[in-house]
Amino acid sequence: MSFLPMIPELVRQLFKKPATNQFPAKYLPPSVTEFLAKVGAGTATLTPPVATPPKFRGKIAYQRDGCIGCGLCVKVCPSHAIELLPETKRIRVWVDQCIFCSQCTDICPKGSLHMTDGFMLADEDRYSENLIVE
Numbered sequence: 001m002s003f004l005p006m007i008p009e010l011v012r013q014l015f016k017k018p019a020t021n022q023f024p025a026k027y028l029p030p031s032v033t034e035f036l037a038k039v040g041a042g043t044a045t046l047t048p049p050v051a052t053p054p055k056f057r058g059k060i061a062y063q064r065d066g067c068i069g070c071g072l073c074v075k076v077c078p079s080h081a082i083e084l085l086p087e088t089k090r091i092r093v094w095v096d097q098c099i100f101c102s103q104c105t106d107i108c109p110k111g112s113l114h115m116t117d118g119f120m121l122a123d124e125d126r127y128s129e130n131l132i133v134e
């Protein structure tokens with residue numbers, strides 16, 4: 001198979017501006033933070049992120065005040081991402097294990113769990129605060 005037909009497209013892409021922003025935001029190198037400073041000063045513009053569609057299943061949110069510690073969410077979670085904490089009768093969600101199926105939100109009798117549109121979950125540390133919901 002010849003790659004020659006791809007060459008015009010490859011050359012075109014070399015001169016195109018990126019369509020996305022660098023990610024994740026908290027690990028941005030100085031070159032980008034300087035760029036963000038320019039955005040703040042109004043001398044540069046950001047490519048806006050793509051809006052999430054309705055019913056998007058992103059990072060889980062937990063309202064611990066309403067939780068009764070019944071453990072149903074723990075039982076239905078197919079990826080064992082939820083842990084019941086016996087001492088407090090509350091739960092902890094390990095977001096790095098979550099597959100965003102939403103079964104826990106469906107079964108919770110108190111409506112204490114719901115999916116948000118948060119999707120910026122890339123992290124080098126699976127135990128970072130960003131990836132633990134409790």
Ligand code: SF4
Pocket residue numbers: 060076077078079080081082093097098099100101102103104105
């Ligand atoms: S959304 Fe699915 S995988 Fe994620 S915590 Fe709930 S049940 Fe587990």
Ligand code: SF4
Pocket residue numbers: 066067068069070071072073074091107108109110111112113
């Ligand atoms: S199903 Fe709802 S009430 Fe029960 S432990 Fe999970 S979050 Fe709490």
